[in-house]
Amino acid sequence: MTKESISAKGDLRLTRLSKSYGDFTAVDDLSLVIPEGSFFALLGPSGCGKTTTLRMIAGLEEPTVGSIHLGTTDITTTKPYQRPINTVFQNYALFPHLTIFENIAFGLRRRGIKDVDAAVSKVLDLVELPHLAARAIVNRPALLLLDEPLGALDLKLRRQMQIELKWIQKEVGLTFVHVTHDQEEAMTMADTIAVMNEGQIEQMGSPADLYDNPKTAFVANFLGQSNLIKGTISGNDGDSHIVDLFGQKISLQKNRSHANDQFIYAGIRPEKFRISRLGTPTSGNILTGGHIEDVSYIGVSTQYQVEMPWGQELMVFEQNDDGVAPFSKGEEVNISWEPIFTFGLRGDEDATAGSEVNPEELDEE
Ligand SMILES: Nc1ncnc2c1ncn2[C@@H]1O[C@H](COP(=O)(O)OP(=O)(O)OP(=O)(O)O)[C@@H](O)[C@H]1O
Ligand SMILES: [Mg+2]
Missing domain, CATH: 2.40.50.140 (Nucleic acid-binding proteins)
Structure with missing residues (x-):
């Protein structure tokens, strides 16, 4: 089976999701809906469970409890490569010996797609440079997961890439789930932010909602x-x-x-x-x-x-x-x-x- 065998589209739904490692609960009874086509940010301090949540969505980590749905399809136990989901990992490294073009083509060649050149050129035209995202969206997943992809960049380049990534997301209309511990980055890019703390969601809403009407001290202090x-x-x-x-x-x-x-x-x-x-x-x-x-x-x-x-x-x-x-x-x-x-x-x-x-x-x- 390939990714195409699951054509699931629609909202991503996490229901009462938990992940424990022995006695330690990294993700604790987390429920949320990420609307199809939205730019969604998971924001929280180091160790709050962002990467673990993302890895469960990608299928790289099995939830201890709970379920994951894409539209009406239950993908909780679906193999990672069968999910219509791509991931740009934390501290992501491109293959340094390949050109940008080859980096983008990599995913397609691996899957035996024939007209790689045309597909790559089209995407390159669309996005110009942020090739890491381009490689991840070239085979049109339903969902793109980004785990602190800009973490290694200096501030100025980071700001530039934030705007580019946001623009790509609007152009291609895919659902982006972006993990970051940088509140300004989350506010610049996301339609909806879920603020995470110790494995749970403290509050979720638009950047303005969260900023203007925080419900907890953690949100009031972490966001601004x-x-x-x-x-x-x-x-x-x-x-x-x-x-x-x-x-x-x-x-x-x-x-x-x-x-x-x-x-x-x-x-x-x-x-x-x-x-x-x-x-x-x-x-x-x-x-x-x-x-x-x-x-x-x-x-x-x-x-x-x-x-x-x-x-x-x-x-x-x-x-x-x-x-x-x-x-x-x-x-x-x-x-x-x-x-x-x-x-x-x-x-x-x-x-x-x-x-x-x-x-x-x-x-x-
Ligand atoms: N395989 C594992 N075994 C044991 N504990 C783990 C494992 N993976 C993650 N954890 C723990 O779960 C907690 C959440 O980790 P996670 O990587 O999801 O945090 P994060 O929010 O992505 O943090 P960061 O911003 O530093 O990347 C951490 O305390 C981490 O040490
Ligand atoms: Mg992480």
Whole structure:
């Protein structure tokens, strides 16, 4: 049998998929649907189970529990070479002694396809250079799995390749499942991102959904940066909660709160904050009594650390577009933001989950 013997098309469905190695569970009861034709990213830190998930989809690893469907076809036990799936592996290496053309033709020749030259030229025309993907899509699999294919590239080339890969995916309309631990890469490329942590999916959605309304501290910190301020829900006002943050009241839309009782973390992205000098009118949610602790000018924006009366330092990113003189260290300021930007997390969460701050590095300072 060849790949053609399974002509399965349609959405990829993982149902209650687990993979254990002895006592260790690498993938833990994972269920998700990847719509046909989408660019899907599995995003998570090292060791969270991304490659294991991909290997199960490819058929290189047998699930301990669970099933995998492509459309209506159950492919859980289908041999890898019978699945209409190609994989670009982690730290992928092309055959260095072959030309780009021969690298692309390799897969076709191996399968005994006759008109290799024409097929390769067509694909080369389409994609110009990102030959690794080209080789993988030349025999039109239903699904292309990419495991950190850009990991070895320097940043500039990486950014270029991200745009190219995205473009190829849109042109050929194949389903791409892209594994990465780079949140910016996932956000640039994917229609849908599943954020993975310790073998499970924390949250899934469009890049904007995940960024604007994270449901857990891990997602709030792993995807971009967040300020998480501890508080309690002290009342209600129509569709909003009134949240008490160290004696100051702010408003949070109920449908953006993921807390399950009155204990809550109010989350605000650093670029949503505005800083104002005392006596300057402000609107929306306001926190008073801040002091500028640190100022970093980085061209397009200035990043501030503002120390609040309860001892927490808040991160504020301000665009340098309004001609207002930057704030200086030690200045007393207020912080304000549009209530709609507040999200609420459970108060019993670890507020540092998913943040890249390494406690050991802090100790060294
Ligand atoms: N064959 C194996 N035997 C035992 N443990 C394994 C095996 N394969 C993977 N693991 C473990 O499962 C966990 C998940 O591994 P996996 O390779 O899926 O992570 P990943 O998310 O791809 O990480 P990275 O970003 O570093 O590639 C890791 O803790 C890993 O050590
Ligand atoms: Mg991996």
